[in-house]
Amino acid sequence: MATFATVDLVKYLCTCEKKFPICRLYLCKHCLKLRCIDCVQHEVDTPYCPNCLEIMPAQEAKLKKNRCSNCFDCPVCGHTLMTRASGHISPNPEDPNKSVTKKTYYLACGFCRWNTRDINMLDQTVATGNWPMLENPHVKRINNLLENYKLMAQVEKADRERKKYVKRRSHLYLQDKFNLSPSVMKRKGLSSFSSLSLKEGDKTIEDLEPSVPVESFDPLPNDYYTQPAALEKTTKLVHRLSVPEFQPEDVSKLHPINKHLIMKKSLRCRECEHNLSKSDFNPCSIKFKIQLTALHWVPEVRIMTPSTFTYNKETLVTLTMSNPSVFNTTVTLSQIENETDVDYCTAKVELPKKELVLASRDEPSMHVYEDSSQAHEFKDDPKLIVFRKGNKIGFVVKVTPVVPQGDVKICFLLKHEFRNTTVAALQSESKEPEIKWLEHKVYLCLGTI
Amino acid sequence: MPHFEGLLGDEPRIIILDIGSAYTKCGLAGDTGPRCIIPSETKNPRNQQTSKIWDYSSTDELYEHLKELLYTLISRYLLVTPKDRRVVVIESLLCPTDFRDTLARVLFKHFEVASILFAPSHLLSLMTLGTKTGLVLDVGYQESFVVPVYEGIPILKGWRTIPLASKAIHSRIKSQLLEHGTVSTPEQKHQPVASMPDILTDELLEDIKVCCCFVTEYSRGQQIQEVTMRGGHANKLPPPPPDTDYQIDGGSVLNISGRIREHTCEVLFEQDNDETSIATLLMDAIVACPIDTRKDLASNILVTGGTSMMPGFYHRLQLELSHLLKKPCYAQQLGIKRFLFHKAPAKENYTAWLGGALLGALETLPSKSLSRDVYLQKGKLPDWCCIDSDFLLEDKNSKS
């Protein structure tokens, strides 16, 4: 049935001129314009661990490189590791005749059976918080380098302030030497880098130990020539790349991986910077504090049943339209002037000329309505409005394909009343919300000839 | 939460991005390694089709794919708000203009970043050593690329590239398997791989390379090339290492012969008709440089790129170079006696990224970057990728 399964058949034109199914659009209530995923700003809201659902404050998440300290992933299959306890019986230090049971913990994967004892990691005496972390062996060197570059950058900055317009002489000399014309240097963006290399004259850099080069390397161990590749002892590339700073080649060097945090994100209108979607702070909650999806504000058009089409012959197609608003909503449909693009329009369409009135959405009584009484209440023309049920109507359009084959596509302009029911808007003098008219271009793909 | 960060008085950290032809490295300035190394590709959530970033037919397509890739990086790995953040983009000196333009468009227009600095990968790699002079060899996916850098400036005459890298190894494995590889399925043993070529996906070839293959030792390599390149008799081949049974999906076993394990990486060192290999690439680069720079370059070689992490690579390269040095054509010209290699404080596949992370942590970054304001004002990237101070002065004038 039409667009429930294939939402792509009916698309609305976003303000940015891209077409999306209505369930993927937002309506900014401040600009009163549709927004899509490409014309909103994405923001980090709250990082949290997908396993223990603990929220981590942004600062802490930064320090911990977005990883949870208590949850671990299996380095082999990525499954969450479980903490397992095991008891050891050891003699009681106070009374040698008695023994005590000591509990120790290790991590194990319930899926592929990998565990921390496989890699000879010592069991821990406490269940959480004490697992050893790997440390990049180059940390010290990198920090030394960074400190030196920072000093040089300070010097460079001061230098630049001092002689803004004087060209560096050494620079010109090198350009001469390597036949580098200034334009080549500029184009390749090289000139601004030369200043970053260490200069002998500079006083600030002497504490950095120079990198020591080597002349020869060890040959491969003989096993490479005499043994088959030890596949069960070798990690796959994905395992290596999941820990970029370590990239272990040997399975015994794999280490539990601290679970990566995920985040709740919020969306903001690019134009007015108001929030379009903001989820509840609590990671367990699936609710939203703000959720301006267009589905809640814009009447949704669907295709009722598939029809068969013939070239140049009129076919009646039933579409449905439902009203998301708690007010009765008036809608008019009209042709889009000068839509000539055959990519989106391959048939002539005759639309209902009269205004269509959609009943309000009223959750509790949604299923009690009776077709006839409602039709009577709204004085529906049965030729036009095929049925009416709650906030939904079925209406007929006449479609005449103008291409001999291919998809039958139509488009029209949908104008509807919109009542801004945000608190702020309601607080203004009149109790009744102000009525605005919004219009959207709707594109439908009805089927093939 | 940008406001939150502001309150606590520390600047949002700079995004360091390196979109390589096979893998993308991404992280934050000041870190000791990237947060992630993921394939440079995007997956369509509906049909699960992957599209490689660099295989683009139009810049519009590239734009969409870059948007997807960056969205993944930012929202899954970095967890930061991209708006008003600075970005360092690490790029190859060979990066095509349309790629750079499109990337700038995505970053500035879609993600609204504050500024971009495009930084050449070879210079950044050298930054991780703290030296200003060196011969930087990048053995990546598409090609191997050597750039001599002297006193912080790349010597244009010395740039050399050759299409010998990971991709060449993969296609060598593939052709060898198709030629004489066998696969045993539960139904039938020892079928030729050629009868089911579809099993040889890019991922499989890469994994075979990583898990089974190695760069053999120099003298064995010479013997192999004598047979495979110069038509020597097959009995001259060194005894091959044992075959390896490689499990593939569905209970099938692919037989990886010892010859495949040992011979495929030879593609990097074979001197074909033009007598070019990775080793000659380095030699020729040095020869092209001014004579008084050669000794410094030869004694400061830095190798980067994931392919150089193959077992045995350094040992072989070093021996190849010292043998080339004995050849008359180089011996007379070069006037150097030995080669010295540096090891960066990083794995080869993210050395350039680490240089970017160092550069991005410096206070001079803003003055070298292209700001969004200037970009939007000009409507496009300037012809050059980093900005000189005069360009920025213009910016300041327009603001005041």
Ligand SMILES: [Zn+2]
């Ligand atoms: Zn949009």
Ligand SMILES: [Zn+2]
């Ligand atoms: Zn956790």
Ligand SMILES: [Zn+2]
């Ligand atoms: Zn596992």
Ligand SMILES: [Zn+2]
């Ligand atoms: Zn807005």
